[in-house]
Amino acid sequence: MIRYDRLPLIQGLLDYAKEKNARFHMPGHRNEETIEELSILKENLYSFDVTEVEGTDNLHYPEEIIARSQALLTRTMGSKESLYCVNGSTASNYAMIFGLLKREETVLVQRNCHQSIYHAISLLDLKPAYLLPEMVEEFNLPSFITLNELMRVHQANPKAQAVILTSPTYHGMVTDIAPLSEYCDRHGLYLLVDEAHGAHFPFSPLLPDSSLKSGAHASSVSFHKTLPSLTQGSVLNLSEKLTEEERYRIRHYHRVFQSSSPSYPLLASMEMARYYMEEKGDASYQSLLKEITALKSNLMKIPGIRILGKKEVPLFDETRLVINAPFPGAEMDRILREEHQIQCEMTEGKNLIFILTPFDKKEDLARIAHALKAISRKNEKRWSEAMEEHPSHHSMRMQVPIRRFSENEVLHLSMEEVLLKEASGRICAEKVVPYPPGIPLLLPGEVITEEILDALDAYYAENANILKSGSREKDRIFVLKENPAL
Ligand SMILES: Cc1ncc(COP(=O)(O)O)c(C=O)c1O
Incomplete structure (x- = not known):
């Protein structure tokens, strides 16, 4: 008999599989039973x-x-x-x-x-x-x-x-x-x-x-x-x-x-x-894109929902579904998984990101609109109040970082751990990366500014997953000991 208590990794994967979620995350081969070639x-x-x-x-x-x-x-x-x-x-x-x-x-x-x-x-x-x-x-x-x-x-x-x-x-x-x-x-x-x-x-x-x-x-x-x-x-x-x-x-x-x-x-x-796509890709994307158009028009009927598309960016991959909803993404993610057995790729602020592929079942795609409609109705009062708020928790502008040292130079300099609230103006000695999407907010050698600290606060307020290569504490950060900028 297999002792699953000694197989925590396998047990975790089995548990996830057992949930039978409609998966809209990587990898692209979900519902593999529908792809004959994969047998x-x-x-x-x-x-x-x-x-x-x-x-x-x-x-x-x-x-x-x-x-x-x-x-x-x-x-x-x-x-x-x-x-x-x-x-x-x-x-x-x-x-x-x-x-x-x-x-x-x-x-x-x-x-x-x-x-x-x-x-x-x-x-x-x-x-x-x-x-x-x-x-x-x-x-x-x-x-x-x-x-x-x-x-x-x-x-x-x-x-x-x-x-x-x-x-x-x-x-x-x-x-x-x-x-x-x-x-x-x-x-x-x-x-x-x-x-x-x-x-x-x-x-x-x-x-x-x-x-x-x-x-x-x-x-x-x-x-x-x-x-x-x-x-x-x-x-x-x-x-x-x-x-x-x-x-x-x-x-x-x-x-x-x-x-x-x-x-x-x-x-x-x-x-x-490659073979599958050569044989069937053209037809599969034609039908997927039709289904996506129908899904998006259903989603647009839900008050408070915005869908990213060609209106915002002229060249857009329609198979990426980015939904901005009134509730925080992390909360939406939890409700979708727990109450609707839907797992999206990631959330970020008030955005939910779904990766759609030709291997998604039509009925699973339809479930996304269904679930969002149900959430908006079940929480009608809070949902409509939240619609009045800004579509994003914070508005971090992408800005040119002030770079004082390369990462390699930083690795050979002395560092110390300080409270985030005291870090403004110091030189960062670690990587601070909201993940996903894996875009660094701070890299070693860059100056920590008030604006970056505000953005970090906002990420934490949203329960975002922040990867830090140095400090284990949420409220602290590694900085260079000797601060030549001061
Ligand atoms: C834009 C971008 N480039 C590169 C990668 C790394 O790709 P891989 O996971 O295949 O190593 C990722 C991973 O998420 C990514 O989002």
């Missing part, structure tokens, strides 16, 4: 879990089955070369940045990028100059980067070697890459795009163009976020604009940042995701 993977999970022997090729030096699979992938992604990556887009991001940039070079970086970009910057001691995205006021969300913003920051930092963008964002907001790419080509800048949330774009003409199609030099896409791949599956796309030498260097770092024992079940699941 080959399920039935062979353990027999596919092999190592590099005769006939199974080698991810790091592919010549046989993996090379053939990557050739098919390359054709579908419309790249010069596409590489499987088993360590997520985290490693794909590292590989493209390390392959193309030298230590201490200047890069123009979208401030609302994922922490993996910040980690690469820190490891290479790159000098970041930040591109500030447009804000969507009603949702208090950072969105896309304009050509004007790129030109402004580039003119102030003419030595920059590369531009690093995030498109789409976690919330489905897409930057119009083509004009930025023309600008980068004219000025000898690499354009690297973290497209972790846009792996599905090449599979339907109804979705935005992929960044590679729009002129990026390289992009990383997480297959597991929106496609029916197992978690950690990512693809690194390299464009024909890169020389063989540049691609050689990227391939080198692609090996450096990945396990020497890559998972074959994971690789197989990425191959199957």
Whole structure:
């Protein structure tokens, strides 16, 4: 008999599965029983879990089955070369940045990028100059980067070697890459795009163009976020604009940042995701998008509900459902899970984010509108009072951080722990990252301002999950001991 009390991890996963929630979170392969093609993977999970022997090729030096699979992938992604990556887009991001940039070079970086970009910057001691995205006021969300913003920051930092963008964002907001790419080509800048949330774009003409199609030099896409791949599956796309030498260097770092024992079940699941999408993607997205239109129009009938869309951002991934509701997101999340067996991807302020895929059942999609209607009715008085409040708890403006030291320099300086309320003006010595979405509020070496402290207070008031690399206490923060700014 299995002693589950000694299997806390397995017990936890079984408990979650038992809840039978309609899942609108990663990975993209929910309701896998409806995807016939995945049965080959399920039935062979353990027999596919092999190592590099005769006939199974080698991810790091592919010549046989993996090379053939990557050739098919390359054709579908419309790249010069596409590489499987088993360590997520985290490693794909590292590989493209390390392959193309030298230590201490200047890069123009979208401030609302994922922490993996910040980690690469820190490891290479790159000098970041930040591109500030447009804000969507009603949702208090950072969105896309304009050509004007790129030109402004580039003119102030003419030595920059590369531009690093995030498109789409976690919330489905897409930057119009083509004009930025023309600008980068004219000025000898690499354009690297973290497209972790846009792996599905090449599979339907109804979705935005992929960044590679729009002129990026390289992009990383997480297959597991929106496609029916197992978690950690990512693809690194390299464009024909890169020389063989540049691609050689990227391939080198692609090996450096990945396990020497890559998972074959994971690789197989990425191959199957590509195959499935080639066969059925177009038709599946056509019907999914129709269902989403119907769902959104039902949601819009509920008083107090706002839906993010093309009205706010011209280029938008309609499969990302971002709902702004009168109640705090954390409370909505709890009610949806406990009372309606619906689990969204994440909440942030008063926004709820759902990742929708062709594998969602029609009846599950309908449940979202049903549940929200029920919550608004059950709490009618409080709901209508809350509708009068600002749609967002706080309105943190994305701002250019004041950066005094690099992360590496900070790691070699003395630090101390102080109360947050006494930290204004000090230099931060740790990472402070609301997660999700994983966009740093403060990085080591940046000056702590009153505005940032207010934003942090607001996040805590919403019960947001704040990852801190130093202090374990909510009301404290690691700062540099000697404060050269004072
Ligand atoms: C914008 C963005 N880039 C990169 C990543 C990292 O991707 P992965 O989880 O595949 O390593 C994430 C993860 O959430 C992300 O949101």
